Amino acid sequence: MAALRLSPAVRKLKLKALCWAASPGERCIARAPVGGWTLQRASSSSSIPDTDYLHQSIVPTHHFQKSLxxxxxxxxxxTVCRFLNAQRPLLDNDQYRRTxxxxxxxxxGIGKQLHEELVAQDKKNKHTSYIxxxxxxxxxxxxxxxVLNFNPFISFNPDPNPAHNNQLIRAVNxxxxxxxxxxxxxxxxxxPEIFHLNPAKSDTAVFKNIIRFVPTxxxxxxxxxxxxxxLDMSQYYRLFNSTRIPRPVQDxxxxxxxxxxLLVMRNGHFYIFDVIGQDGKITKPAEILAHFKYILSDSSPPPEFPLGYLTSENRDTWSSLRQRLLEAGNAEVLNKIDCAVFCVCLDDITIKDHVELSHNMLHGNGFNRWYDKSFSFIFTKDGCAGVNFEHSWGDGVAVLRLLNEVFKDTINRPAALPTTQPAAVDSSHNVQKLEFKLDDVLKEGILNAKEKFSTSVSSLSMDATEFKKGGKVLLKKHNLSPDSVAQLTIQMAFLRQYNKTVPTYESCSTAAFKHGRTETIRPATIYTQKCCEAFVKEPSKHSISDLKAMIGECSKYHWQLTKEAAMAQGFDRHLxxxxxxxxxxxxxLPELFQDPSYxxxxxxxxxxxxxxxxxxxxxxxxPVxxxxxxxxxxxxxxxxxxxxxxxxARDVKEFIKCIYKSLDDIFDVLDGQSING
Structure with a gap:
């Protein structure tokens, strides 16, 4: 349709609304649009039809998909101009001239030819996106x-009701x-997933009653x-009953x-039970509670050869071993894993601090996970909850919508309470424990996978910090983009620790477009480089007003990069x-793609x-x-x-210290105070 070719003026209006950082291409952690909007927006649905549903939108879920x-x-x-702008702070003069x-x-030359072919190919495939x-x-x-290379984690906040922060109760809810x-x-x-720039006009019953009659x-x-x-919602159908299957060459x-x-994992064992009955209704919460309790009562030690480790293997190795599993007579049990609605991992550990929580949600012990499932809920013994998700099927926008809706629903309409009693059902008849037939080759493969997994995760260090002197509210009072300051801090910390400016990746969702994925924001700029060097190397040579002005320049340019990325006007995906x-x-391969700078x-x-x-x-x-x-x-x-x-290769504890010092310096300057080098 000709109308899809929006004018530059329309595009400018659009990008005011659509700029938020979201899921990365190689790693995905999403950000909800401003101010926790996802939860607020979800609460505007019309009446809930029954306890099997979250709500009943009068506007169909996919009403906008066709016209995106x-x-x-x-x-x-x-693209070439943006690419060179991103290269400028990373290269010396000679390197830059060559690039x-x-x-x-x-x-x-060849790029022009390739671009024309890409455009022609895109015109023939209007049902999807070029990326x-x-x-x-x-x-x-x-x-x-x-594991570590692609799957990220997100951990939930505790339930506001302390009595609900219990492994069984949270798992059921x-x-x-x-x-x-x-x-x-x-x-x-x-x-439908919608970004409301003016909720008073669009997030209303009047608007919904009108828009639902507008042709798709x-x-x-x-x-x-x-x-x-x-926003595009094409990824949502992969959330459930989905698994990444290892294949030779390409999964x-x-x-x-x-x-x-449901697939449930505990202590390295696999269990399944129906969460939807023959009548299409959700299994009663008291029955789900009984089944989880039954699984937790299983005193079997971990299996000698825990199959979960195989999903942490190199994909070609795993593909070969999966074929061996099929040939050994495990087709039915593998199919039950692959078809499961999603996975629940019940971990027999108590979390002592934030670092342990991160390690457990990101990789865990290896044997109580099936990393290939689209997503897995993880519940520790003390009621901490999180999600680990496979990344190929989609990005953080879909996952975060699920998490936000689930969290809100468990608070507003918890299916189980601490007083809920398990149903009087015989769980031994309803819960099936999956058993596998393993030959010597498979057993050796599992032990090899376990060894490689242990070596890999033992090399990963994690640390965290919370800076309590200010945040979004204060930064906006100074007319600064909060994200730009967070990114400036990262640049400043790395310069402080390693005396270098290095390639930096920040992702931005392009879900405003049909089958959009992500675009990259490049936060290392000539503006951040100048500002960081002033703060780290020669703070006494600059007045507080000069340092403030530099922060402002970084913010202004970062906001421009964010707007461009949200409108799919970066350079990374195109190249x-x-x-x-x-x-x-x-x-x-064209010379540009062989260039050391590329x-x-x-x-x-x-x-x-x-x-x-x-x-x-x-x-x-x-790290990637x-x-x-x-x-x-x-x-x-x-x-x-x-x-x-x-x-x-990097010292994360020292980097955390440098992050905190950089935040301290930036907020001191914003407060009108001088800083020490």
Whole structure:
């Protein structure tokens, strides 16, 4: 449709509404739009039909999907310009001149040809986006273990009712709420995901009663007229009954929504029971409670050969061993795992601090996980709850919506209370413990996987800090982007510790477009470099007003980069698509893609992602390179938190100290105080 080609003026209006950092491409921790909007928005649904559903939206779930704008392909000259701007703080003059020449040669030569082919290909595939196929290929063809390399975690805040922070109660409540979410989504009555720029006009019964009658082919435009921006929801169907299946060369995403059972893991054993009955209703909470209690009463020691370790293996190795499992007569049990609605992991540990919580939710002990499930709820003995999710099927927007809805529902309508008694049912007839047939090759494979897993996770360090001197409220009073200050702090800390500016990755959702995934914000800029050097190397040479002005320059430019990324006007995905095209066609790799500077900027030493939501305590992920940091952070109203990981090549404890010192200096300057170098 011609109307999809929005004018520049319309685009400017749109990007005011659609700028928030979200899920990274290689690592995903999402951020809810401003002020915990996801929870507030969800509460505006109409009446709840019955206890099997979250709510009943009068606007169908996929009402806007057909008319979503298509993901734009940036102009090649803009991509080259943005690429060079991002390279400037990373290179010396000679390196930059060489890269600049290669980039312009690419723009005028082979890059122009590849870009034209990409545009032509995109016009033939209007049902999707230009990045969707290459992005799935990137994830599914990766042969590394999904553990640490891809799967991130998000941990829930405690339930406001302390009595509900119990392993059994939380497991029942979150299981029921998640199944309610699934049923609401599949019934088409889950509220569409919409960013409301002016909720007083668009998040109202009047608007919903009008927009539901607008044809789906133009419904997006109806929402746009009142500054409401529907988001892509195509990833949601992979949340449930889905598993990543290892295959040679490239894995497969498997979804079979006929599965009615839950997969439960405890002590390395596998159990299943139905959470949806023959009548299509959710199993009664008291029965689910009885089944969980029955599983927890199983005194069997961990299996000698815990199968869960295999999902932490190299994907080709795991593919070969899975084929061996099938040939050994395990097809039925594997299918039950793959078809399960989702996975619940009941861990027999008590969390002593935030670092232990992060390690447990990110990787755990290896044998009580099935890392290939689309997502797994994890519940510790003391009632801590979190989610570990496989990343290839989708990004953090879908996962965070699930978490927010589940958390809100468990608070407002808990399915089980501390006084709830387990149903008088014979769980031994309803709960099936899965047994596997293992030959010597499989047993050896499991032991090898266990050894590799232990070596891998033992090399990961994590640490965290909370800065309580200010947050979003104070920064906005100074007309600063909170995210820009959080990112400036990361740059300043790394310069303080290592005296370098390095490639940095921050993700941004492009869910405003049909089948959008993510774009990259590049927070290391000439402005952050100048500001960091002033703070770290020569603070006494600059007045407080000069330092404030530098912070303001960083904020202004970072906000520009964020707006561009949210509108799919970065450079990373465009160049990635062109690179993917050369590889898929078997063409010689263009010189630009062989340039050490191009390779370096994609070696993201600082991989960062942000997360703030009323449902979420923290989130985290491993570094994307051996000599990197994985930086999860959240800017809250009156405090800022960082959750950081590293391998032995970097000192995470020292980096945390440098983060805190940098925050201290920035907030002192904003308060009109001088700083010490």
């Amino acid at each position: 704008p298509r993901l734009p392909i940036p102009k090649l000259q803009d 600049e020449q290669l980039a312009h040669d690419f723009e005028q 969707s196929g290459p992005w799935f290929d990137m994830y599914l063809s990766a042969r590394e273990s999904v 979150m299981t029921v709420s998640a199944v309610r979410f699934m049923k609401t989504f599949r019934a088409g009555i889950l509220e 082919s133009i419904s997006w435009y109806g929402a746009y007229m009142v500054n409401a921006y529907p 497969e995403l498997f979804t079979n929504d006929s599965g009615k059972h 990635f698509a062109l690179y993917h095209m050369t590889k898929s066609k078997g063409m010689p 390779i370096q900027i994609n070696h993201n030493i600082l991989s960062t992602s942000t997360l703030t939501s009323p449902a979420v305590q923290s989130g985290g992920f491993a 390179v051996p000599d990197g940091f994985g930086v999860g952070y959240g800017v809250h109203d009156n405090w800022i938190g960082y959750n950081i990981s590293s391998y032995p």
